Amino acid sequence: MKLVVTCQPAVGHFHAVAPLARAAVDAGHEVVVATGRGMGHWVTRAGFAVREVGPAWLADGPRAGAFDDPRRRLRLMSLATGSMVAGLVDLLRELRPDVVLHESLEWAAPLAADAAGVPYAALGQLPRLPRPVLAEVMAEPWNAARRRLGLPADPGLERLYPYLYLDAYLPSWQPLTANPLSWFDGPAEPDVAHLIQPPLYQVGDEVPAWLAALPDRPVVYVTMGTAFNQVGPLFATVAEALRDQDVSVVMTVGSGVDPAPLAALGPNIHAARYIPQEAVLSRCAAVVQHAGYLTTVGALRHGLPMVAIPVAVDQPYHAHRLAAAGAAVRLDHRALDPARVRAAVRAVLDEPLYRANAGRLRREMLAMPPTGHGVTLLERLAATGRPVFDGADDLAAVR
Incomplete structure (x- = not known):
């Protein structure tokens, strides 16, 4: 053919x-x-x-x-x-x-x-x-x-x-x-x-050594995908929200954002332009993301709860369905502040129901x-x- x-x-x-x-x-x-x-x-x-x-x-x-x-x-x-x-x-x-x-x-x-x-x-x-x-x-x-x-x-x-x-x-x-x-x-x-x-697709880039050496505590993955990763100070707001929490934060910011100032915001903040998504998802406890299709299904493949911050196109619909299913907290990217982000991340980490609902969606996906x-x-x-x-x-x- x-x-x-x-x-x-x-x-x-x-x-x-x-x-x-x-x-x-x-x-x-x-x-x-x-x-x-x-x-x-x-x-x-x-x-x-x-x-x-x-x-x-x-x-x-x-x-x-x-x-x-x-x-x-x-x-x-x-x-x-x-x-x-x-x-x-x-x-x-x-x-x-x-x-x-x-x-x-x-x-x-x-x-x-x-x-x-x-x-x-x-x-x-x-x-x-x-x-x-x-x-x-x-x-x-x-x-x-x-x-x-x-x-x-x-x-x-x-x-x-x-x-x-x-x-x-x-x-x-x-x-x-x-x-x-x-x-x-x-x-x-x-x-x-x-x-x-x-689908599950990965670019075969190198995985940084520090990812495998993270301390034994929950890992929160933060990404806005490959297209909508320059939405105001979103990464800095998330870093400010989580820098004093007992979590390791892994951010992938894409080619248009400098990761160095973000990593300097706290010892638990780690930022890179790109890391193969599967390498991060297999290690993390929750995902903060834009509700893009590939990131959403990638996180659900691992049964991970999410904080969804949609920007445009199909993202608001995905975020709505994640929140309606009880697998995510949805936030408005136009009204973000560290307190809202911190409360949302703490909710999906501390309330087992979010992970249970993400696991239910995972089982539905794997049955396809x-x-x-x-x-x-x-x-x-x-x-x-x-x-x-x-x-x-x-x-x-x-x-």
Whole structure:
């Protein structure tokens, strides 16, 4: 199988699709990653062939202000990915893959694949929003792009995920479906969504020696991911909150923040630009983070309670679901102060119910089919070129 994998030109978005791409390579398939300019070195260092198309609008990290209005977020993403469409169409016609796999926030690929006549699948790391909600903000640019490609109109976005949707989001966190009949166990259309476990991807950087030498006391991991790590004095506020607590604080601050002044705030504060996440999570007792998808599922894989400080995009939803599940305390990044942070961290460390609830979510996640199941479904789509319905071997099974 020849597979083209696409993602938004942002490090976290590539890290979300990389585990499935790696599983496809390990199964003997040919994989090429297509993404925006400026991402090539991240892809090649992970061992994949890469083709850069379109803009570098996210490669150096977005600015939180660009996502300050909920309605603008989806529209901004849709307009930005629209600039990748032409390059992807040319690339697909050149490579002639059997299947295209795109992350669910990368919408150039389904347009380009439809135009090139290639079946395509989505990897979902978000709640499956009802199509009418997506259509409200996406229908105009979506159909404008379809007209430019000579494709028929699709006002209901039926061509967004028509073949296969690999759902790597916790089932208990999904919103209600847009079909009211299904709320009461009424008839529903065949679904192309299939569960797979959320991905776990690590860059193979060195682990600092001091991490293994931390004293025997709880470790609190603090991160704001790869894109939203320059939100005001957040790291300094957390360090101020925890420097007199009987915990070791490990901060990863990314490339845009100097770790040295943070480490100087207290003997129990340790800061670095990057440490492989798994190396920290396997040692820690709680996580303070932005409620980004990869950090959230990474922490839940270890059953860790969290303090969630969302900034933008999908983070507020993840933070809401973590708090509603009793696995986290949610804080407003615009109203942080050391006292609030200290109280929240003490709560998730001292109240066993937070860890118990995180453990419940961990068990739910580990019960989902493994990543290799996604490769099997992609192989089925490549072999038939037809929708892969849940619970059916092929289209004929639902006729």
